[in-house]
Amino acid sequence: MIDQAHLNSRLLDHMTVTGNLRTEPWKRAAEAVPRHEFLRGGFFRRVADSVPTAWEAVQPGDEGWLEGCYADESLVTQIAGTIVPEDIRGQIMRLPTSSSTLPSLVLRMLEDLQVEDGHKVLEIGTGTGYSTAVLCARLGAENVVSVEYDERVATLARTALGHLGTYPTLVTGDGLLGHAAGAPYDRIIATCGVRTVPPVWVEQTRPGGLILATVGGWLGASELTRLTVHQDGTASGPLLGGGVSFMLARPHMPPPLGLLPDLDEGRERETAAGVDVVSDWSARFVVQLAVPGAQWLTMERNGRSEDILVDVGSGAWAAVYEDGGRWLVRQGGPEALWDRVEEQLGRWRAAGAPELEEFTVTVTPEGQTIRW
Template sequence: MTTDQAQLHQQLIDRMMIGGSLRTEPWRKAAAAVPRHEFLRGGFFRRAVGSDFTAWEAVRRDAPGWLEGCYTDESLVTQIAGTIVPDDIRGRITREPTSSSTLPSLVLRMLEDLHVEDGHKVLEVGTGTGYSTALLCARLGEENITSIEYDAEVAARARKALGRVQTFPTLVTGDGLLGHGADAPYDRVITTCGVRTVPQAWIDQTRPGGLILVTVGGWLGSSELARLTVHGDGTASGPLLGGGVNFMLARPHTPPPLGLLPDLEDGTERETTLGADVLNNWTTRFIAQLAVPGAQRLTLERDGRTEDVLVNVDTGSWAAVCQEGGGRWHVRQGGPEPLWDRVEERFGQWRHAGAPALEGLTVRVGPEGQTISW
C-alpha cells in the first residue's frame, strides 16, 4: 500500500466520519481494512464534459486521476449496457449504466443501519464490485457472509477482487430476488439494488426478528431505503428511513420498453388542480408512484407546449398533463385506467393526513403482497 493510497484512503474515512455516515468503531475498522481501489482495477466510467447527452468516458487504471477517483465519495459506473466495461471503450458512449460501485458513504450508512451484531449471518443481494461484501466480511467474518450477483461477468470480477484482498465469502451467481436458501436462515438481508416489491423469499429466509434493509422504488424514479423486521407469521414491516436513496433496479424489476406510444389526442380532457410539477419533486413523485406503480414517465414537446405523459404499457392506459394559458393545468387520459385520477386520489389522501414526510411511511410485506402507507 503506497503512502499516497494510504493517505487517500484515510481522507475518505475521515470524510465519512465527519459526514455522519460512518458512526461506530467496528465499522470504522472495517472501512480501514478494505482498500476500495482493489475493487476498481478494471477502471470506471465518468460523465463526459461538454456533451448534449449523458455520455460516459472510460478511466482506466493507468489513467491520471484513477487512484484519486477510487477514493472519492462518489458512485462510479463500472459497466454500461449490460456488458461494456472501461477496457472496451475508446472515446465516449451514451448507453445506460448497468453496474456501479456505490458511493462509500452510502455503503457505510447502510451497513450501520443494518444493526448487525457479532456472529450475525448476512445475505447480501447484489455483489457488484465486491467492495461492500469485503466490508461485511471485515466486520463479521467471511464465514458469515453470503453474497449473490445476477450478472455472471460482474460476479467473476468481484470474485477476483475479493481474492486479491484474501477474502473468501460464499459467492453465488443467480437471481438475488430468490435469495439463497442453502445458507438460510439469515439474521440480516441487505440489498444493493432497488426493487419495486420486496420478494417473499427474503422474508422466508430471514429468522423472525431479523432485519431486511432494502431500497424500495419504482418506474417513476423515486425510491427510499426501508428497514423491515421479519415476523413469525411470514410477514415483514418497517419504516422508510428517508434520505432519497437510489439504486439501479434489480434487472427483473426494470420497466418494459415503451414501444409505440398511444394516440395522445384520443382521450378525455379536463382541468386538474394537480400539476405535473409534482413529478419533479422526490417526495411527491414517490406518492404519485404509489398511486400508479405500473406507469412510466416521459416528457414531450408538442404544439409549442410541454406535456408530461404517464404510460402503463401493460394496460395501455395513459395520461398527458400540461399547463395552459393562465397557469391552469389540464389532463387528457385514455385507456382502461384513469392514471391521473389515481394520482389525484392518492395525493388527496396524503394531504388529508398532513402530507407526512417519507420517513413517516410504513412498508408491510407478506404472502398477499406489499403495501406502503402512512
C-alpha cells in the same frame, strides 16, 4: 504524490464527519478494505455538459483514476448490460447497468443494518465486491453470502476479493430468489433497488432478523426501508428517509415503451395537480404508489411540452401540460391514470403531507403494501 493509504484515510474522515460512518467496528472494517482493488477494471466518468449524458473510460494509470477510486462518489463500472471500461475508446451514450456505490452510502447502510458479532448476512447484489469485503472485514467471510445477477460482474468481484484473501460464499444468480441453501439469515441487505420486497427474503430471514432494502419504482422515487421479520412470516418497518436511490434489480426494470398510443385521443379536463408535483421527492413517491405500472416521459408536441404517463401493461395513459397558467390533463385507455394520482395526492395532503419517514412498509406472502 498522494498514496492510497492517505486517500482512504481522508475518505474515512469524510464519512465520519458526515455521520455515515458512526461506530468503531465499521471504521476498522472500512479501513481494512482498499476500494481501488475493486476498480482495477476502471470506471466510467461522466463527460461534462454532455446532452444526452456521455461517458468516457478511466483506467488504472490514467490521470485521476486513484483519486477517483477514493472519492465519495458512485462510479459506473458497466454500461448497457455488457460494456465495461476496457471496451471503450472515446465516449458512449448508453444507460449504466452496474456501479460501485458511493462509500458513504455503503457504510450508512451497513451501520443501519444493526449487525452484531456472529450474525450471518445475505447480500443481494455483489457488484464490484467492495461492500462484500467490508462486510467480511466486520463479520468474517464465513458469515457472508453474496448473490450477483451478472456473471461477468460476479467473476470480477470474485477475483478482487480473492486478491485480498477474502473468500465469502459467492453465488451467481437471481438475488430476488435469495439463497435458500444458506438460510436462515440474521440480516439481508440489498444493494439494488426493488419495486417490491420479495416474500422469499422474509422466508429466509429468522424471526427478529432485519431486511434492509431500497424500495422504488418506475417514476424514479425510492427510499430505504428496514423491515423486522415476525414470527407469523410477515415483515414490517419504516422508510428511513434520505432519498436513497439504487439501480433497480434487472427483473424489476420497466418494459420497453414500444409504440406510444395516439396522444391526441382521450378525454381532456382541467386538473389541480400539475406535473410540478414530481419535483418534490415525497410527492413523487406518493404518485408512484398510485400508478405503480406507469412510466414517465416528456415530449414536445404541438408547440408545447407535455409530460406523459404510460402504463404499458394496461394501455392507459395520461398527458399533462400547462396552458395559460392552468394545468390540463388528457387521458385515454381502460383506466384514468391521472384520476388515481389526484386521489392519492389528495389523501396524502389531507393527512398533512407526512414525510416518507412516517410511511410503513409491510410484506406478507401475498405481497407488499406501503402506507402512511
